[in-house]
Amino acid sequence: MSLALSVGLLVAAGTFLLLQRGMIRIILGFVLLTHAVNLLIISAGGIARRDAPFIGGDTSMAADPLPQAFVLTAIVIAFAITVVMATLAVVSRGDDDDTESETQTDEDSDSVSKRGESA
Amino acid sequence: MIELISVLMPLFVGAPLMLGAVLFVIPSKHPLQQAIGMGSLLAVLAGAATLLAVTFDGTVVSHQVALWPGGIAIAFVADSFSSLMLAAGTLVAVISFLYMMASGESKSPAIPALVLILIGGVAGALLTADLFNLFVFIEVMLLPSYGLLIFLSRRGEMAASRLYVVVNLLASTLFLAGVGLIYAVQGTVNLAALAGAGNDPATAIATAVALAAIAVKAAVFPVHGWLARAYAAASPAVAALFSGLHTKVAVYIVYRISAVIFEGQSAWMLAILIFASLTLVVGAFAALGENNMRTLMIFQMVSGIGFILVGVALFTPLGLTSGIAYMVHHMIVMGALLLTVSAIEHTYGSGMLSKVSGLRTREKLVTAAFGIGSLSLVGLPPFSGFIAKYALVLASADAGAVIIAGLLIVTSLLVLASMMKIWAEVFNGKRETDVELLAARERIRTREGLYEDESISEEAVEQEAALAIEHIDPPRGILGVDDDPHDHHGTRVSVMLIVPALMLGGLSVALGLGGEVLLQLAEQASSGLIDTSDYVKAVIGK
Numbered sequence: 155m156s157l158a159l160s161v162g163l164l165v166a167a168g169t170f171l172l173l174q175r176g177m178i179r180i181i182l183g184f185v186l187l188t189h190a191v192n193l194l195i196i197s198a199g200g201i202a203r204r205d206a207p208f209i210g211g212d213t214s215m216a217a218d219p220l221p222q223a224f225v226l227t228a229i230v231i232a233f234a235i236t237v238v239m240a241t242l243a244v245v246s247r248g249d250d251d252d253t254e255s256e257t258q259t260d261e262d263s264d265s266v267s268k269r270g271e272s273a
Numbered sequence: 274m275i276e277l278i279s280v281l282m283p284l285f286v287g288a289p290l291m292l293g294a295v296l297f298v299i300p301s302k303h304p305l306q307q308a309i310g311m312g313s314l315l316a317v318l319a320g321a322a323t324l325l326a327v328t329f330d331g332t333v334v335s336h337q338v339a340l341w342p343g344g345i346a347i348a349f350v351a352d353s354f355s356s357l358m359l360a361a362g363t364l365v366a367v368i369s370f371l372y373m374m375a376s377g378e379s380k381s382p383a384i385p386a387l388v389l390i391l392i393g394g395v396a397g398a399l400l401t402a403d404l405f406n407l408f409v410f411i412e413v414m415l416l417p418s419y420g421l422l423i424f425l426s427r428r429g430e431m432a433a434s435r436l437y438v439v440v441n442l443l444a445s446t447l448f449l450a451g452v453g454l455i456y457a458v459q460g461t462v463n464l465a466a467l468a469g470a471g472n473d474p475a476t477a478i479a480t481a482v483a484l485a486a487i488a489v490k491a492a493v494f495p496v497h498g499w500l501a502r503a504y505a506a507a508s509p510a511v512a513a514l515f516s517g518l519h520t521k522v523a524v525y526i527v528y529r530i531s532a533v534i535f536e537g538q539s540a541w542m543l544a545i546l547i548f549a550s551l552t553l554v555v556g557a558f559a560a561l562g563e564n565n566m567r568t569l570m571i572f573q574m575v576s577g578i579g580f581i582l583v584g585v586a587l588f589t590p591l592g593l594t595s596g597i598a599y600m601v602h603h604m605i606v607m608g609a610l611l612l613t614v615s616a617i618e619h620t621y622g623s624g625m626l627s628k629v630s631g632l633r634t635r636e637k638l639v640t641a642a643f644g645i646g647s648l649s650l651v652g653l654p655p656f657s658g659f660i661a662k663y664a665l666v667l668a669s670a671d672a673g674a675v676i677i678a679g680l681l682i683v684t685s686l687l688v689l690a691s692m693m694k695i696w697a698e699v700f701n702g703k704r705e706t707d708v709e710l711l712a713a714r715e716r717i718r719t720r721e722g723l724y725e726d727e728s729i730s731e732e733a734v735e736q737e738a739a740l741a742i743e744h745i746d747p748p749r750g751i752l753g754v755d756d757d758p759h760d761h762h763g764t765r766v767s768v769m770l771i772v773p774a775l776m777l778g779g780l781s782v783a784l785g786l787g788g789e790v791l792l793q794l795a796e797q798a799s800s801g802l803i804d805t806s807d808y809v810k811a812v813i814g815k
Contacts, residue, residue, distance in 0.1 A: 172443070180439060184446070191450045198457035221456065224405055228449055231412045235442055238419055242435050 310385030343814020365517030433506030451483025509615030553579025
């Protein structure tokens, strides 16, 4: 139950942050969201009905190692992508969509369309 | 023979990854970069062709990594469907890389290495039989893609790269959650062990979460919006490369999961059918409204995804066959069209319909490449598009989905309309002197390594343009007086730039004339999806 609640809370907070305009907030949103998914996978191993491994010697009750391996992999991947996104945030601060858009001058729209984006 | 191939199968992933790492050590301007890049792509293509030849009779080749017993091991498995996809995808990659070599893009630092890592990830995603491993390989595919997008985009395009990273990461996270849910319900993520598990509602819903995430990556309506914005900012050659790999791998996963886990249950297939038909119509309409060649093509790609998904949604032998045939056709033709657009953009510095005009009289080869590509995309004989579309329409009518069959035909007319829009503006329009200036400006920009937002003096541009006219288009009138400024025949697009597109176009003609081969390949691939027992047996190993 506590796991389910924390997954829900993390997803809610992560989604809120994802919808913000600044890149840093989006990155933090992803950090929360990946944590939520990691917890979800851990709970998929049935932690409520299993015990810690190597204690008591009952292997049928030992914790499922597979979700833990999944989470370990997922954490590494999420870390790598967080670094990529952090780089993007630093390299292109001007792209933050957090100021009110001004009316585009003719010259602006011209250079935008040249770059291949249709207006 | 099959033993040997099965043992070597992990090399499809391992070898490109390792060679990619080696390329990072070699200095970036070294000719070995190009040689190793092209050489290993060709080697992967040869390997994929071998796999296709071996699996063509219905054999399923599998390898249990580290020789763990089946069911515990993470298996690599190749049936004719995955081999066909791998071969087609690698072929598009080889030809895109050829274009990148011609345009000089592959000489930018790290590009050959990133392309190799991308191919390694694609091979892994196509060959793995484990959902979690699939997630990992999708990430392996995406990381070099972020690099390709950022390195080769022009300055000021970071916003689009951000969008690409964010959307794809969100989809990956959702996919991972889906995989976690499947594990929670079934206690395994091995695709073969999950065969038929879609009958259990809880598993079906968990799988649907994963499929929804894959739909984002495949750019299915209503989550297709990111594609046009992200790909429009990429270098055109990268867009061609991605169109053959990323969305198609996602579609492959939809096919595989629908077949193995859902076993084509009609309720789920109906949902796919609805989204597929919406995608194909919305994509075609969106393309019609674009005023830029590249974004127009990208929306054609979205529309094509709809066509391909109709095949799996019907889930009849004919439906799957025609869907797979359409997928192969679409990878080749989209590659041809995007590379044609790339060549135009590279030479004239713009893909805007309103800016470039009059190419028909001047650029014969470009016109040929565009003509072949667009007619094939519309679906006229003798091109591959005709075979694939005809089969798809027949399959829908055969399955009783007459409305869908009609929709496919009407949408093809919309595709024709948007192709005619390009033809009328870019090719058939009278050449204005502005086009010459555009080309000249772009040449200066390339020569001096300038960015889009750095200005060039008008004088220099005019000088460059005059020089080009003098060299390539001597005036034809008496006494050096130009009697008709439109009647120049010198080309500006270099032959090497357009050859890759023509190669893909030629392939489309070949597949159209030899439609039997295409359909046979697709039929063999689809039979493995309808009866998955061989696949399951190969993965579980019993």
